Amino acid sequence: MSTAVDPREDPALRRRNIRLAIVLGIVAVAVYVTFFLVKGMGGE
Amino acid sequence: MANSKKLLAGTTGAIVAAASLPARADWSLLNMPVGVSELSREIYGMHMLILWICVVIAIFTFGAMIYAMVKFRKSKGAVADMSMLHNTKLEIAWTIVPVFILVGMAIPSVDKLIKIEDTTGSELTIKVTGYQWFWEYEYLGTGVSFYSRLDEASNEARQLDSGLDPEAVDHYLRNVDNPMVVPTGTKIRLLLTANDVNHAWWVPDFGMKRDAIPGFINEMWISVDADKPGTYRGQCAELCGRDHGFMPIVVVAKPRAEFDAWLAGEQVKAQQASTGAATTVRVETTDGGESVRLAKAE
Amino acid sequence: MAHHEHAAEHAHHDEKPAGIMRWLTTTNHKDIGTMYLVFSLAMFLIGGLMALVIRAELFQPGLQFVDPGFFNQMTTMHALVMVFGAVMPATVGLANWMIPMQIGAPDMALPRMNLFSFWLLFFAFMLLLSTLFLPGGAPAAGWTLYPPLVLQTGDAFPVAVFAVHLMGASSIMGSINVIVTIMNMRAPGMTLLKMPLFSWSWLITAYLLIAVMPVLAGGVTMLLTDHFFATSFFNPAGGGDPVLFQHIFWFFGHPEVYIMILPAFGIVSEIVQTFSRKPIFGYEAMVYAIASIAFLSFIVWAHHMFTVGMPLAGQMFFTLSTMLIAIPTGVKVFNWTATLWRGSISFEPPMLFAIAFLFLFTIGGFSGLMLAIAPADFQYHDTYFVVAHFHYVLVPGAVFAIMAAVYYWLPKWTGHMYDMKLANIHFWMSTIFVNVLFFPQHFLGLAGMPRRIPDYATQFSDWNMVSSIGAFGFGLSQLLFVYIILKAAKGGAKATAGVWEHPADFPAGLEWTVPSPAPYHTFETAPEVK
Numbered sequence: 001m002s003t004a005v006d007p008r009e010d011p012a013l014r015r016r017n018i019r020l021a022i023v024l025g026i027v028a029v030a031v032y033v034t035f036f037l038v039k040g041m042g043g044e
Numbered sequence: 045m046a047n048s049k050k051l052l053a054g055t056t057g058a059i060v061a062a063a064s065l066p067a068r069a070d071w072s073l074l075n076m077p078v079g080v081s082e083l084s085r086e087i088y089g090m091h092m093l094i095l096w097i098c099v100v101i102a103i104f105t106f107g108a109m110i111y112a113m114v115k116f117r118k119s120k121g122a123v124a125d126m127s128m129l130h131n132t133k134l135e136i137a138w139t140i141v142p143v144f145i146l147v148g149m150a151i152p153s154v155d156k157l158i159k160i161e162d163t164t165g166s167e168l169t170i171k172v173t174g175y176q177w178f179w180e181y182e183y184l185g186t187g188v189s190f191y192s193r194l195d196e197a198s199n200e201a202r203q204l205d206s207g208l209d210p211e212a213v214d215h216y217l218r219n220v221d222n223p224m225v226v227p228t229g230t231k232i233r234l235l236l237t238a239n240d241v242n243h244a245w246w247v248p249d250f251g252m253k254r255d256a257i258p259g260f261i262n263e264m265w266i267s268v269d270a271d272k273p274g275t276y277r278g279q280c281a282e283l284c285g286r287d288h289g290f291m292p293i294v295v296v297a298k299p300r301a302e303f304d305a306w307l308a309g310e311q312v313k314a315q316q317a318s319t320g321a322a323t324t325v326r327v328e329t330t331d332g333g334e335s336v337r338l339a340k341a342e
Numbered sequence: 343m344a345h346h347e348h349a350a351e352h353a354h355h356d357e358k359p360a361g362i363m364r365w366l367t368t369t370n371h372k373d374i375g376t377m378y379l380v381f382s383l384a385m386f387l388i389g390g391l392m393a394l395v396i397r398a399e400l401f402q403p404g405l406q407f408v409d410p411g412f413f414n415q416m417t418t419m420h421a422l423v424m425v426f427g428a429v430m431p432a433t434v435g436l437a438n439w440m441i442p443m444q445i446g447a448p449d450m451a452l453p454r455m456n457l458f459s460f461w462l463l464f465f466a467f468m469l470l471l472s473t474l475f476l477p478g479g480a481p482a483a484g485w486t487l488y489p490p491l492v493l494q495t496g497d498a499f500p501v502a503v504f505a506v507h508l509m510g511a512s513s514i515m516g517s518i519n520v521i522v523t524i525m526n527m528r529a530p531g532m533t534l535l536k537m538p539l540f541s542w543s544w545l546i547t548a549y550l551l552i553a554v555m556p557v558l559a560g561g562v563t564m565l566l567t568d569h570f571f572a573t574s575f576f577n578p579a580g581g582g583d584p585v586l587f588q589h590i591f592w593f594f595g596h597p598e599v600y601i602m603i604l605p606a607f608g609i610v611s612e613i614v615q616t617f618s619r620k621p622i623f624g625y626e627a628m629v630y631a632i633a634s635i636a637f638l639s640f641i642v643w644a645h646h647m648f649t650v651g652m653p654l655a656g657q658m659f660f661t662l663s664t665m666l667i668a669i670p671t672g673v674k675v676f677n678w679t680a681t682l683w684r685g686s687i688s689f690e691p692p693m694l695f696a697i698a699f700l701f702l703f704t705i706g707g708f709s710g711l712m713l714a715i716a717p718a719d720f721q722y723h724d725t726y727f728v729v730a731h732f733h734y735v736l737v738p739g740a741v742f743a744i745m746a747a748v749y750y751w752l753p754k755w756t757g758h759m760y761d762m763k764l765a766n767i768h769f770w771m772s773t774i775f776v777n778v779l780f781f782p783q784h785f786l787g788l789a790g791m792p793r794r795i796p797d798y799a800t801q802f803s804d805w806n807m808v809s810s811i812g813a814f815g816f817g818l819s820q821l822l823f824v825y826i827i828l829k830a831a832k833g834g835a836k837a838t839a840g841v842w843e844h845p846a847d848f849p850a851g852l853e854w855t856v857p858s859p860a861p862y863h864t865f866e867t868a869p870e871v872k
Contacts, residue, residue, distance in 0.1 A: 013526065013527075016526055017451040017452060017522050017526055017527075018452070020518075020521070020522045020525060020526065021451070021452055021455070021518045021519075021522050024517075024518045024521060024522070024552055025514075025518060027552060028514045028518075028552050028555070028556050029556070031552075031553060031554075031556040031557060031560075032556035032557075032559055032560050035556070035557060035560035035561075035590070036560060036563075036564075072789060072801075073785060073789050073801060073802075073804070073805065074785045074788070074789065075785075075788050075789070076721055076788040076789075077789075077790070086717070087717050087718060087720065087721055090715060090717050090718045091712070091718045091721065094711065094712045094715055094718060095712065098708040098711060098712065101708070102704070102705075102708060105675060105676070105679065105704060106701060106704070108679050108683070109679050109682060109697075109700060109701070112679065112682035112683045112684075112685070112687070113682065113687060113697070116618075116682065116683065116684055116685050116686065116687050117686075117687050117688070118619070118686040118687055118688045119688065122684075122685070122686045122687065123686055124618065124619040124620035124684070124685050124686040124845065124848070125620065125684035125685075126620060126621075126847050126848070128620065128623065128680070128683065128684050129620075129621055129623060129624075129625075130623060130624040130625070130626075130627070131623075131624075131680075134680070135624055135627055135673070135677075138672065138673065138676045139669060139672075139673055142668060142669050142672045143669060146665045146666070146668060146669070149665065149715065150661065150662055150665060153661060153715045153716060153717050153718070154658055154661070156717040157654060157657055157658060157661070157716055157717050158654065160717055160720070161654045161657075201404065202404065202405060202797055203405065204405040204406075204408075204409060205405070205406070206404070206405075208404070209404070210403040210404045210797075210800055211403070211800050211803075215799070216403060216799055216800050217403075217797060217798065217799045218799045236651075240490065241490045241491040241494070242488060242490070242491065242584060244649060244723075244724060246724075246792070248721065248789075248790040251720065251721060252720050252721075253649055253720055253721070253723060253724070254649050254651060254720075255649045255650050255651060257578075257584055257585060257650065257651070258490060258578040258579075258584065259578025259579070259581075259582075259583070259584070260578070260583075260584075260585070260651070262650075262651035263651070277799075278790065279792060279795075280792070281649075281723070281724040281725070281792045282649075282724060283414070283483065283484045283488070283491065283793075283794045284491060285414070285482075285483075285491055285494065286409075286410050286411040286414065286482075287410060288410075288414070288794060288795060289410060289792075289794075289795030289796050289797050289798070290410075290797070
């Protein structure tokens with residue numbers, strides 16, 4: 001799990017980095033959307 | 045190096061120097077008012093209880109830190125004790141002991157909360173409405189209601205570059221044209237709301253503040269001690285726009301009989317005013333139904 | 343050396359463009375870290391000027407300098423600039439510089455996104471500051487942006503909302519970068535529980551940011567649609583609920599407070615152990631304490647809203663949950679004290695700031711405990727007591743920790759020792775004036791002075807005057823800070839790799855094994871961590 005190769009030289013690490021970043025990004029967007037859904041259901 | 049001593053001396057020195065500066069330093073400018081109601085005294089007691097608990101804990105923690113800084117200085121030849129990296133018993137102790145202290149604070153605070161929130165058994169209900177930037181007081185069921193604004197003397201002095209000395213104004217920014225009047229020794233329920241933005245109604249001597257929020261009605265109760273008639277001052281405590289700092293609250297607490305006389309007088313005035321309004325309505329009826337509704341709405 | 347073998351391959355990123363293009367196009371974590379830190383220092387000075395406008399007006403009763411409307415713009419902008427422009431970017435800058443060096447990584451995991459986050463933040467602040475010059479002025483409803491008042495903002499409203507969105511996006515991307523770097527790029531042997539506490543505190547902070555920044559973005563989006571598209575999320579006239587916004591804001595806002603203070607905890611832990619010449623007491627307890635504080639921050643938000651008229655059960659719940667925070671916070675303070683205990687303490691400038699943090703942050707913690715008690719909070723709420731409380735945890739708390747970090751790592755960044763004598767003077771002036779500035783505000787609040795007012799009843803004159811004197815003293819002291827940094831950047835005595843004393847039985851962390859100044863690229867081959 002732990003390496004210290006520059007991601008620019010290691011495509012596998014680069015892929016892992018981007019994959020984790022996308023997952024975290026999706027989490028952030030999901031929190032944002034959830035807030036509208038919660039308000040939408042509770043407010044009507 | 046004497047830096048640790050200097051640190052202590054510097055910090056406390058600054059605080060002491062600051063504390064001795066004001067000429068009029070008296071206790072009322074340093075601490076929360078005890079207030080004039082049972083509730084405010086209990087809240088004050090709660091405040092002092094936590095304050096003293098914090099002071100005691102502070103003496104122990106700061107004492108230990110200062111001792112360590114004086115005693116374990118490299119310049120005095122202290123050698124680091126590498127065996128002191130953790131100590132399960134000690135760590136459990138300083139996790140558990142605070143729990144007990146916190147429980148000791150939580151019990152009385154829950155007890156007081158229940159009392160504060162109990163608005164039953166009130167003898168008088170006053171509806172308080174916040175506006176940008178004044179208050180309206182409506183004595184429910186009596187037909188008495190009026191607006192309460194910053195008094196003229198303060199209003200002139202508070203203008204930018206007015207050239208007037210605020211010290212020369214009687215109760216600068218804490219005076220109004222029409223104060224709220226309440227009877228002493230009576231449980232009074234306040235219903236709080238606002239017409240435009242959020243406000244908060246606060247008189248420190250009564251121990252409580254509560255937000256006035258448009259579209260909602262909040263409740264709180266006050267009760268001024270029977271032996272403490274007088275004038276009590278506060279102001280809006282929730283940012284409400286440009287003149288937030290200029291919407292004071294003044295409450296005049298009168299003995300029951302005096303209050304009843306005042307209320308009766310106000311009722312007569314209100315009746316006269318509404319008879320006046322009715323006359324207007326009658327005059328305007330000739331113009332058509334639309335104006336009638338408008339006139340009544342006024 | 344491995345470096346030479348690969349020289350041909352990575353020549354493309356070893357050389358850096360000269361002049362301005364270096365800073366516009368760099369993806370190097372050290373350059374980006376520097377940009378964040380310089381940006382933060384600039385914002386600290388701008389936000390500080392706003393604070394001085396506020397304190398100048400409050401020097402004596404009556405209005406002397408500014409219109410009440412402009413005063414409200416100043417209080418609002420001061421808070422937004424200090425929170426989002428000074429404190430947060432400073433900790434992000436420190437994270438950029440130090441996390442890869444502490445965990446033995448060659449750079450941040452996503453260097454281009456790193457650069458993008460910085461420029462987003464930069465433009466967000468250009469937008470936010472531009473609102474001062476728009477018709478109707480800057481937002482004036484407080485940094486808490488409570489409706490319905492905030493809906494009365496002029497042309498600045500959509501601009502400010504957009505700026506908040508950009509800042510949020512920037513923070514989220516910055517956090518993603520920190521998490522990915524720490525999870526994927528640690529050197530062999532650098533297990534999570536060997537990681538320095540600064541990196542630990544940032545890992546937890548980054549998760550907090552991802553969880554709450556979208557909540558703020560959601561809240562301000564709803565404000566925007568209420569203002570322009572006739573929705574009624576918060577507008578009472580259309581059946582909306584103004585209190586709902588307060589819940590949303592503080593669900594973001596309370597974790598936000600910890601986002602500012604957790605990295606400070608990390609910094610102070612590192613500095614206290616270095617200058618006590620003894621590893622931190624109870625390392626694992628420190629990690630768990632940070633994690634518990636982060637968890638608790640999600641269930642205490644409504645203690646900012648005790649006066650909105652919550653149900654009794656709600657008030658009790660939030661009083662009790664808030665009091666719980668005192669337990670992990672206490673563990674941290676006790677562990678720091680135990681680290682000092684039987685250490686071998688010396689008082690270099692970073693240590694002085696860290697010690698001031700221990701005392702003054704703890705005072706802020708005590709007032710925080712008092713504010714947690716709902717019945718007492720009915721008196722404290724929205725007074726200067728609250729102002730004193732959060733400034734004690736933010737200024738001699740978070741800001742002092744950041745200054746301690748600068749004095750700790752500046753020789754590593756520049757390769758030069760800074761002027762210790764001036765740094766000591768800076769410390770004493772800051773520490774004395776910060777207390778003259780904020781301690782009297784406790785008295786003002788208890789005696790009944792509300793916050794966010796441009797003018798006050800005359801009984802509050804004396805302490806306001808003392809506080810304003812402290813403010814100007816504190817503000818001027820910070821010019822010395824700027825001078826010390828500039829002087830060290832230009833030159834000075836050469837710093838060694840270790841910079842500070844590292845006894846043989848307490849080996850230094852990875853950042854102290856590379857030369858000072860740290861080479862443009864560190865750890866191109868992974869260091870071994872035993």
